[in-house]
Amino acid sequence: MEILSVILFALAVSVDGFGVGLAYGMRSIRISLVPLLVICVTSALAITISMYFGTLVASLFTPETAGRLGAFILILVGIWIIFEAWSKWKRVNEPDKNTENDPCLMRFKIPGLGIVIQILKEPxxxxxxxxxxxxxxxxxxxxxxxAMDALGAGFGAAVAGYQMLLVPIFVGTFKFMLVSGGLWLGRKSCFSSLGITGSLLPGIILIMLGISQI
Incomplete structure (x- = not known):
């Protein structure tokens, strides 16, 4: 049962890679093997770091309390992902008249941070x-x-008692498979996007995993 939870968790935090792969494939943007591995390793490393801090917090509580706290965090992250996905879907389908001419709604003067946020809006x-x-x-x-959206989930998973070795391995593996699959399907024009259901799925999975830990 534990390995199934790890697999579902890793899948939930890796689904965004499929969406990015679709976007790149449809725009004929190529990702060769080495950059693809860099993407996967970087995401796995970010999850490892967030889980490390999660284990530090978990050590301050009894196993039972830590498990419930981690479950609560997973549920909150799941709700946040659903809210963000729904908000983005509404913006796309019901654009605000005041912002529809502005392709970038978030601008920051800190170059490094601005680049990351811009990537999140436009892969x-x-x-x-x-x-x-x-x-x-x-x-x-x-x-x-x-990996940014998955940091909170990784923290919560560690507090809930998920194994810090297995999760990053599965995250990196799923990220590789989903980005590659998205690129291929995007080039074939099989899909245009994940759709609202695909965007809500990661949040739903995290909520279910959180509830199962209570």
């Missing part, structure tokens, strides 16, 4: 030089961008 912006290829440096930024 194709990771192709900084507009070459049609994601190089290693660009893959590094993209990997961290894809």
């Amino acid at each position: 194709e912006e990771a192709d900084f030089d507009r070459s049609g290829n994601i190089n290693t440096k660009e893959a590094l930024f993209l990997g961290f961008a894809l």
Whole structure:
């Protein structure tokens, strides 16, 4: 049962890679093997770091209390993901008249932070030089961008008692498979996006995992 929970968790925090792969594939942006591995390793590393801090917090409580706290965090992150997905879907389908002419609703003067947030809004912006290829440096930024939403989930999973070794391995593996699959399907024009159901699914999975830990 524990390994199933780890697999479901890793899948939930890796689904965004499929959406990015679709976006890149439809725009004929290529990601070769080395940059793809960089994306996966970077995402796995970010999860490892968040889980490390989660284990530190968990050590302050009894196993029972830590498990319930971790479950509560997973549920909160799941709710937040659902809210964000729903809000984004509404913005796309019901654009605000005051912002529909502004392609970037969030702007920051801190270059590093601004780049990451821009990537989160428009995945194709990771192709900084507009070459049609994601190089290693660009893959590094993209990997961290894809991991940002999963940091809270990784923290909660560690507090709940998930194994810090298994989760990053599964996250990296699923990220590789989903980004690759998205690229292929995007090039074949099989899908245009994940759709609202696909966007809500990660949050639903995290909520279910959290409830199962209570």
